[in-house]
Amino acid sequence: QQQVKQSPQSLIVQKGGISIINCAYENTAFDYFPWYQQFPGKGPALLIAIRPDVSEKKEGRFTISFNKSAKQFSLHIMDSQPGDSATYFCAASIRNTDKLIFGTGTRLQVFP
Amino acid sequence: DAGITQSPRHKVTETGTPVTLRCHQTENHRYMYWYRQDPGHGLRLIHYSYGVKDTDKGEVSDGYSVSRSKTEDFLLTLESATSSQTSVYFCAIPSRTGNTGELFFGEGSRLTVL
Numbered sequence: 710q711q712q713v714k715q716s717p718q719s720l721i722v723q724k725g726g727i728s729i730i731n732c733a734y735e736n737t738a739f740d741y742f743p744w745y746q747q748f749p750g751k752g753p754a755l756l757i758a759i760r761p762d763v764s765e766k767k768e769g770r771f772t773i774s775f776n777k778s779a780k781q782f783s784l785h786i787m788d789s790q791p792g793d794s795a796t797y798f799c800a801a802s803i804r805n806t807d808k809l810i811f812g813t814g815t816r817l818q819v820f821p
Numbered sequence: 822d823a824g825i826t827q828s829p830r831h832k833v834t835e836t837g838t839p840v841t842l843r844c845h846q847t848e849n850h851r852y853m854y855w856y857r858q859d860p861g862h863g864l865r866l867i868h869y870s871y872g873v874k875d876t877d878k879g880e881v882s883d884g885y886s887v888s889r890s891k892t893e894d895f896l897l898t899l900e901s902a903t904s905s906q907t908s909v910y911f912c913a914i915p916s917r918t919g920n921t922g923e924l925f926f927g928e929g930s931r932l933t934v935l
Contacts, residue, residue: 715863718861741920741922742922743922743923750928750929751928751929752911752913752926752927752928752929753864753911753924753926754926755916755923755924755925758920758922758923798863798864800922801922802922808866808869808879809866809922809924811856811863811864811865812863813861813862813863814863
């Protein structure tokens with residue numbers, strides 16, 4: 710069962726533009742929401758994460774926006790660069806459990 | 822500086838043959854995870870371990886078994902490989918932050934079952 714829904718499946722953005730990836734969840738017990746970035750031939754790597762007690766977290770050009778009431782969160786990549794071209798996964802976990810549930814992934818392509 | 826080494830990195834096998842994938846970690850962590858990655862499905866947890874000889878099932882465990890006889894090694898076995906098990910398999914351990922949602926992944930093992 711897919712507990713974290715991610716969209717879009719693919720995204721094409723011009724250099725300098727804003728990339729936006731959206732995720733929605735159902736289980737209100739989720740309390741940690743990381744984003745992972747994956748380059749071809751590599752394993753996913755943690756990019757940025759947020760807890761539901763804050764509405765936004767920013768690290769450099771990457772921002773997570775969190776809407777607890779709507780059970781949605783999104784990743785914004787400002788001033789997108791060709792080096793940002795990768796697959797992005799949102800995920801969710803429950804405190805003190807051993808499992809991380811992933812979204813289906815978004816393939817981002819940034820063209821110069 | 823890799824904390825996780827997966828082997829083999831690539832394998833082609835035939836339906837019905839047994840396959841074992843190995844994950845070796847140098848971080849001495851209690852927890853280790855096996856995920857599979859497929860287009861349209863993201864990453865799905867197969868099995869995980871919370872200590873030597875302590876393992877549990879994930880969401881897609883059918884057709885897979887695991888073993889952990891040493892802290893550093895976590896083996897994933899396909900007793901009789903099927904074409905539906907063609908996938909990229911990733912091993913993971915918790916990151917140094919200790920947060921449940923923060924995992925460090927290996928580089929993957931690409932398995933093709935003909």
